[in-house]
Amino acid sequence: MKPSSNLLAPDNHALVLIDFEGQMGFATKSIALSELRTNTAIVAGASKIFNVPTIVTTVAENSFSGPVFPEIEQFYPQASSGYIDRTSMNTWEDAAAYKAIKATQQQKIVLAGLWTSVCIVGPALSALEEGHIVYVITDACGDVSSEAHERAIQRMVHAGVKPITSIQYLLELQRDWARQETYGPVTDLMKKYGGAYGIGIQYAHNMLHNH
Numbered sequence: 001m002k003p004s005s006n007l008l009a010p011d012n013h014a015l016v017l018i019d020f021e022g023q024m025g026f027a028t029k030s031i032a033l034s035e036l037r038t039n040t041a042i043v044a045g046a047s048k049i050f051n052v053p054t055i056v057t058t059v060a061e062n063s064f065s066g067p068v069f070p071e072i073e074q075f076y077p078q079a080s081s082g083y084i085d086r087t088s089m090n091t092w093e094d095a096a097a098y099k100a101i102k103a104t105q106q107q108k109i110v111l112a113g114l115w116t117s118v119c120i121v122g123p124a125l126s127a128l129e130e131g132h133i134v135y136v137i138t139d140a141c142g143d144v145s146s147e148a149h150e151r152a153i154q155r156m157v158h159a160g161v162k163p164i165t166s167i168q169y170l171l172e173l174q175r176d177w178a179r180q181e182t183y184g185p186v187t188d189l190m191k192k193y194g195g196a197y198g199i200g201i202q203y204a205h206n207m208l209h210n211h
Contacts, residue, residue: 006162008135008172010050014104017044017056017076018091018113018120022066024059028114028142030149038193039140039166041071043112045189046170048075049182053104057084057097059119090122101127108133110169112140117152124156135162137169167197 020040025033047054056076059065067073068083086094091101101109109132111120120141127134136156143149157163164172167190174186187205190198 003175007175008108008110008164008169009175010052010173012106013108013110013135014053014055014101014106015043015047015110015112016091016097016101016123017054017072018111018123019057019059019065019115020069020072020113021058022069024065024114024119025069025142027144029144030116030146031139031142036140036142037069037071038195039137040069040112041074041193042166042170042189043137043140044072044075045193046166046173046186049185049189050173052173053106054081055084055097055100055104056081057086057091057094059086059089089118090126091119092123092126107131108135110135110137110164112137112166114141115143115148116141117143117148121152121156124161125159128160133162134160135164137166138163139165167194 025036028036054076056068056072058068062085068078084094084097084100086097088094091097109127111124111134113119120136124134124136136153138153141149143152153163170186170189174182177183187201191202192198194201
């Protein structure tokens, strides 16, 4: 009855959201920006619901890349969360970001952000080399082309990174629908951002209520 140690749980990992900013989004072509924003909301919302240690980091926010996506700001407002702005393309090489990640004292690290081949590959490979177990939420990442994104994912998987997706991340944290304290927030998040799955939840809730 004991679950696999490879599964993510609210208390066994840290989430790092990297460079979800306008300038990075403009050049992202491997995924539709609307879909990327939706998946980003699912990931950020999930981490907030389950109180996952979450670090939001940006690159040249005030001079080049611009503000973070509204979907990040919704769950992690800059005023209270304190984003870490960098000059380094590799988050792992930024002293403040590195310190914040290490301060979580988590061996498992989950990454999502832009672009896959630069700003995700860098910290993923660096964290692996320091003994961390690294997961990348592939549909909450994007790059300048499908080729760039896919080769980056392939490179990371070959190195030992574990690929997951946004809804998978959310449901792996929930794990059991009997967990009533998070059932409502999770299904509400899905109703808003879960596409066809969210519509299905809304339908089921309405039909059960009516009968």
